[in-house]
Amino acid sequence: MTMSAPLTPDIVSHEGNSMVLSMGPQHPSTHGVLQLMLQIEGETVLTCDPEIGYLHTGIEKSAENLFWSQAQTVIERMDYLAPESNSLCYALAVERLLGITDDIPVRANRIRILIAELTRIASHCVQLGTHGIDLGAISVFFYCFDLRENILDLQEHAGGARMHPNYVRIGGVNGDLPQGFLDRLDDLIKKFPGRMRDLRGLLQANPIFQDRTIDVGILSREQALQWNCTGPVLRASGIAYDVRRAFPYCGYENYDFDIPVRQEGDAYARFLVRLDEMEESMRIIEQVRQHLNEPGPIMTTNTKVAAPPKETIALSMEALIHHFKIVSEGFRVPPGDVYQAVEGPRGELGFYIVSSGENKPYRVRTRPPSLYNLQALKGIAPGNFIADTVVMIGSLDPVFGEVDR
């Protein structure tokens, strides 16, 4: 399925011989509701126009009508493979507007890093599993979802819900890690290396998988920069940009981890970068785990922002008033604007938030990494086979909740 030199549309275009093929929005391999308008000749794609918007949810607009803390609920449903990355980024941005970034307890930041890295592994599991199915390797899906299920169980244990726990809150996290959580985390840490060996064995050395992905969808270093790609897509094209390293947040600078980089820029390189990233995430989790036995506060003590603990409400009049105010009318954020980015599983996830001093955001603009990564498809699909388009979509890993918002 590989082509030695990508054909340019001028070479293969014969007037009248091409046809337009609409792929999607209901298509098993478009990973959501993407429609591609492909102009094809035979099996070869001449032009590729992605049509997005089939999942436009108006999340940014909805957020403007909710309290600062409530807006997190809708924002979490943007990138539904990594909900806690969205929450974390939004919370960090609002904390910067409030000027309480330095008041976040150390333990809260550690738990945030733990959850963010678990989310990254879970998200890459879905990507690898579905990518495998697209290429006919269905057993990978079963291994990946088994691992993901362990992570979702942890998330449910800590936050109360499998997919959208809303665990990271403005000011800290919602409740300390429950009893028995660390034992289950240890089990996962023990199980993880074996699972990674399985995944590498099933795909990395698989000749069919290699045939389908090596030299397919090559995104050069320059193209990746032009299209504003970030995350594994950019790192597979040879640029070691990682928000965790470039603009550290939550104390990532205290942890020792590598940024996997590949030079080839093809689908196989992106796959390898993701595998390596999962292992790096687990390295960070192991380092965080060593500190999680130390007890400490998990929420800022600023009761103007965070509701006071439940047990103080019955004892203190002031606590009761603060609690009532936060529940009934939220809190106000000083006027201003801020851009905050985190490294989500798909790349630089950013929030540009404007506050007019009200108890609701004035504007919440998202920089969804998938949208920018997906743009590259238009550049890399022409000249390849239709079947390879599916590989490219899978390797760019778009999530349409995030692309369309």
Place this chain on the structure above:
Amino acid sequence: MEVGPGQFLLAKLDDVARWAQSQSVWPLTMGLACCAIEMMTVTAPEYDIARLGSEVFRSSPRQADLMIVSGRVAQKMAPVVKRLYDQMADPKWVISMGACASSGGIFDNYAIIQGVDTIIPVDVYVPGCPPTPDGLLYAVNLIQQQIREGGRGGILSRA
């Protein structure tokens, strides 16, 4: 119940057809949003929808019996969902999975259809945001029950 040599069972043909249909409800591969991930999870080993005979996700609406509306239906997607439903062969069933598909959920705004039942008929609603995979399995169970107990299905009846 064991059928030994020389013995046989008697049944109405329609009951046999209903029994067979209820054990092979093939869903349509149509993922919309967050719930689609949980829909994928039910095919994974932990939940294994194959126990209900519904593991065969069909990509073509012509071959599918069950549409799982898994997630929020945007205004732009609504005509596509309707068209896919119309393309499915009778008898067909619909599960509205999750709060967004059932009622719009937390997205009460300009972009989201407030309940997929405004465009297609729904047989079973599953609450949750997103529902757990167990919830979806139970919904498939309810569909099977409907088929066996004389709802749409059988060889003579059409939807």
